Amino acid sequence: MKMDKLSSIQLDALREIGNIGAGNAATSMSKMINEKIDMHVPNVSIVEFNELMDEIGGADKVIVSILFQIQGEAPGTVYLIFSMEEAEELVRHITLNSNQKLFTDGEPDEFAISALQETGNILAGSYLSALSDFTNINMHPSVPHLSVDMAGAIISVGLLELSQVTDYAIIIDTKIHDTKSKNGINGQFLLLPAPESFTKLFHALGINDYD
């Protein structure tokens, strides 16, 4: 299939995929921190690699990211992305400690990182299991890979496979946020299916590639 063009029905299908995945993840998160979590309408776009970096906030923006490789029939990469402040706020909610920091003296705090990793595990697990149920395609996350680094360095990992085939990425981008707290717990799911996975996803949803 052509990676730089999608029909509106294909775009809708991918948006629905983002909806279902993030919806389920938002429910899990809501249970975890006991607060109402909302989600935005997923943004499905076909972007050039550099545009993708800009969407995250620029290639040298420091992000907290938990990467999962999607294993199973439709491989790909899913990222859970937070800004430093968002990640810290989330860790504070989960650990019920309002002084919990992500870093102590420049070194990552083990407890915080572990909490974040575990949260990522639960969120990515519910994201992918919802997708898996919806499409009837077997997908499950790898172990979490957490990194605090520049967006360009982190996101390019998910682009390597793709970059042999195309200069564009189809991204399914969904933001979740809580409705109450002042600083807000925001997070972003970024799903980067591998090139061969699109055909599988579309087939599973009864859409053919060529319309």
Add this chain to the structure above:
Amino acid sequence: MIDTKSIVKVGIADLNIVTAPTTIRTSGLGSCVGVVIYDLPKKVAGLAHIMLPDSNLAKQATFNEFKYADTAIDNMVDKLYECGVRKFALKAKITGGAQMFQFTSSNDMIRIGQRNVEAVLTKLSEHQIPVVASDVGGNCGRTIDFDPNTGELKIRTVSKGEEII
């Protein structure tokens, strides 16, 4: 206008050439490699942000030459000659090629950083361009700035701050 200091930015799978006082930058190098080739007395420098080691990996009929180490370096050297650099004066500095995550899968995309670095070194020696400084490997992202006026390459990382090579 000429003495206004400006910065040319190079994106991912991209390259560009500058002449002093303009400096050149690329951001967020992970497993990608930033290759600077310059002629210091002429104050001309090129920077490529390459993603993959070998254009044989390309599964596209027409592909972006700047994405691969072999084609990007060939292309950059040609462009530099057009700007009047001398072959004997060319020097290179390279950074990047990190392994951002410790994946356990048997995928050939792991260790891509190292493969990128090796491919760049091979190509540079083919062109007989000496590598005078490098900062490669590790597991962190790098943002780099090169000043063709001084030949200094400034490397910024999240954990270690700034370093000049």
